[in-house]
Amino acid sequence: MRVIKLISIWLFLLLQLSALAQVAPNKYVIYFTDKDQTPYSIDAPEEFLTQRALDRRMNAGISIDSTDLPVDPVYLDSIETTGAEVIYKSNWFNFAVVIANEVDILTIEDFGFVSGVSKRNNKVSYADLKNKFAEEMNSIKSTTATYEEVQEQINVDNLHNLGYRGAGVRIAVIDAGFTGFDVAEEFQHLYTDGRLIATRNVATNSSIYSSHTHGTSVSSIMCGDLGNTYKGVATDAEYILIRSETGATEYIEEEFAWVAAAEYADSLGADIINSSLGYTTFDWSDQNHTYDDLDGNTAIISRAAGMAFNKGILVFTSAGNLGNDDWYYVSVPADQPDILTIGSVDIEGNKSGFSSVGLPEQTYKPDVSACGDNAPFLSAGEVYNGSGTSFSSPLVAGAAACLWQTNPEKTNAEIAAAIRASASLYPDGNQQIGYGIPDFALAMSILNDSSNIPSDPDRAEFLSAYRIGNQLSLQVYSPVESAVEIRIYDLNGKSIYAQNVILQPMTVNPIRLNHSFVQSENQIILVNLNGKLFNETKKVSLF
Known part of the structure; x- marks a missing residue:
C-alpha cells in the first residue's frame, strides 16, 4: 500500500510539472498581479527613465503611466529566494523571465503576487540546428547595386545633399549579434564621436560582439562609413546596439527577450x-x-512593438523572407498595424520573390518596400551584396532618421504617415509591396507642408506644387471629401496631362502625378485644379 501511495504522489507531482511551461529550455515567464507596492512613482519618472526618454514623450504629448513603472523589486527578490535566476523583466507587461528547475517553478506559482506562469508547450524533436539567416548572409562581393543606387531609389540622397544624415536622432538596433562591429573600420567614427550610446545583450550573458554578424551587416547599411567606397544612409545618427536573438536556436522566449530589448531602447x-x-x-x-495570430495584438512581440510606437518610438521591422515558402505571409511583429513593415524590391523596383506578403485583410502590410535584393552592405571593410528584407528595413529606418532631422518637432506618427504618403502607389497599395517605394524628398515636403492647413479650416486651398526628380507632386487641403480634376498646361495653353483624384477631408492631401516630365517640355507649366471647391492655377518651374 505504501508503494502505491508513493507512486500516486509521484504521478501527481509529474502531472503538476507537465502543466508548467518552458518558453525555452529551463526558462519560464512569470507574470505578476500588480505593482501596488513598487517604490517608484509616475510622479518621479526620472528615477526609471532618462531625460531624453521623457523629452520624447513630452514632444509627442504622451503621458507616463503604470506600464512605465518598474516591476516591483520585492517580487523579483522573492522569486530569486527559490533558487531561480531572473534574467530580464518587462515593465510594460509586468513579467520576468527566469532560469529555474520545475520544482522551483511550482513554489513560485504559489506566491500570491504571481498571476501565472507561461503555459505548457510540449517538447518535440526537431531538426539539426540551422542558421536562420543563412540565405541573407550568403553574400558575394559587390558586383550589383551600389549604395548610391539603393539610396537614390528612395530619394534620400536629396536629404543628404541638404546636409541631413540623421544628426540628433537616436536609433536602437535590435538584432542577433554584432560580431566584429567593435573592430571594423567602418564603425570607428561612432566610437570617435561618442555616438555609440550603449550596448546590451538580452539573449545571453556574453558580449554583443560575438556569436553572429547579422546585426553588424544590418547596422552597416545605416552607419557604416568608408568614405567614397561606402557611406551608410544615416551616418550622423546615434546608435544603441541590443542583442535579443540567439540565431542558432528558435524558441518563443526570443519574443520575450525582444520586449526587454525594446524597453531598454525606450528607457534610453x-x-x-x-x-x-x-x-x-x-x-x-x-x-x-498560426495565421490567426497575425492580428497585431496576439504575439507578445507584436504587442510590444505597438507599445513602443505608443511610447513615441518609430519602429521598423522587416516583412520576412518567406515569400517563396509554404508560409509566405509576414512574420511577427510585422503584423502590427502602427509600425512600419518593410518589404523588398530589386533595384528596378520589382518585388523580390522572397519578400513576405501581407494577409488579404491587412491594409497594408508591408507598409512600403525598398531595395533588399542584392543589396550592398559592409563586412570587415569590404562591400558585399546580400538579399533579404533584413537589408531593406535598415535602409528605410536610416532614411527616416534623416527625415526626422529635417523636422525634429514632428512625432513618430507624423513621420510614419509622411513615409507612407510619399510612396509610389499611395493612396492605393497591395499586399506585395504595400504602398510602394517611399520618396524621402517628397516625405520632407509633406512634413513641411503639413502645418499649412488654412487658418479657415472650412476653406479648400491649393497649397503648393513642386518637382521631385522628373515627377510633379502637389499639396492640397480640402475641408470635405471632394473630387477634383488636375490638368497640366504648357505656357501656350496646350494640355499636357490630366488626372482625377478624390481628396480626403480635413487634411493636407499629398498627390503625386502619374506623369514623367522630360527635359524637352517647357521649363514653366501651369497646374490647374478644378472641382466643386476649386478653380485655381499655379505656375511651376520644372527644371
Whole structure:
C-alpha cells in the first residue's frame, strides 16, 4: 500500500510539472498581479527613465503611466529566494523571465503576487540546428547595386545633399549579434564621436560582439562609413546596439527577450528602433504561430512593438523572407498595424520573390518596400551584396532618421504617415509591396507642408506644387471629401496631362502625378485644379 501511495504522489507531482511551461529550455515567464507596492512613482519618472526618454514623450504629448513603472523589486527578490535566476523583466507587461528547475517553478506559482506562469508547450524533436539567416548572409562581393543606387531609389540622397544624415536622432538596433562591429573600420567614427550610446545583450550573458554578424551587416547599411567606397544612409545618427536573438536556436522566449530589448531602447530615449527579426515557427512546434495570430495584438512581440510606437518610438521591422515558402505571409511583429513593415524590391523596383506578403485583410502590410535584393552592405571593410528584407528595413529606418532631422518637432506618427504618403502607389497599395517605394524628398515636403492647413479650416486651398526628380507632386487641403480634376498646361495653353483624384477631408492631401516630365517640355507649366471647391492655377518651374 505504501508503494502505491508513493507512486500516486509521484504521478501527481509529474502531472503538476507537465502543466508548467518552458518558453525555452529551463526558462519560464512569470507574470505578476500588480505593482501596488513598487517604490517608484509616475510622479518621479526620472528615477526609471532618462531625460531624453521623457523629452520624447513630452514632444509627442504622451503621458507616463503604470506600464512605465518598474516591476516591483520585492517580487523579483522573492522569486530569486527559490533558487531561480531572473534574467530580464518587462515593465510594460509586468513579467520576468527566469532560469529555474520545475520544482522551483511550482513554489513560485504559489506566491500570491504571481498571476501565472507561461503555459505548457510540449517538447518535440526537431531538426539539426540551422542558421536562420543563412540565405541573407550568403553574400558575394559587390558586383550589383551600389549604395548610391539603393539610396537614390528612395530619394534620400536629396536629404543628404541638404546636409541631413540623421544628426540628433537616436536609433536602437535590435538584432542577433554584432560580431566584429567593435573592430571594423567602418564603425570607428561612432566610437570617435561618442555616438555609440550603449550596448546590451538580452539573449545571453556574453558580449554583443560575438556569436553572429547579422546585426553588424544590418547596422552597416545605416552607419557604416568608408568614405567614397561606402557611406551608410544615416551616418550622423546615434546608435544603441541590443542583442535579443540567439540565431542558432528558435524558441518563443526570443519574443520575450525582444520586449526587454525594446524597453531598454525606450528607457534610453531611442527615437527609432530597427529590428530585422521576425518569428513564425519554432524548434518546439507547439509554440508555432498560426495565421490567426497575425492580428497585431496576439504575439507578445507584436504587442510590444505597438507599445513602443505608443511610447513615441518609430519602429521598423522587416516583412520576412518567406515569400517563396509554404508560409509566405509576414512574420511577427510585422503584423502590427502602427509600425512600419518593410518589404523588398530589386533595384528596378520589382518585388523580390522572397519578400513576405501581407494577409488579404491587412491594409497594408508591408507598409512600403525598398531595395533588399542584392543589396550592398559592409563586412570587415569590404562591400558585399546580400538579399533579404533584413537589408531593406535598415535602409528605410536610416532614411527616416534623416527625415526626422529635417523636422525634429514632428512625432513618430507624423513621420510614419509622411513615409507612407510619399510612396509610389499611395493612396492605393497591395499586399506585395504595400504602398510602394517611399520618396524621402517628397516625405520632407509633406512634413513641411503639413502645418499649412488654412487658418479657415472650412476653406479648400491649393497649397503648393513642386518637382521631385522628373515627377510633379502637389499639396492640397480640402475641408470635405471632394473630387477634383488636375490638368497640366504648357505656357501656350496646350494640355499636357490630366488626372482625377478624390481628396480626403480635413487634411493636407499629398498627390503625386502619374506623369514623367522630360527635359524637352517647357521649363514653366501651369497646374490647374478644378472641382466643386476649386478653380485655381499655379505656375511651376520644372527644371
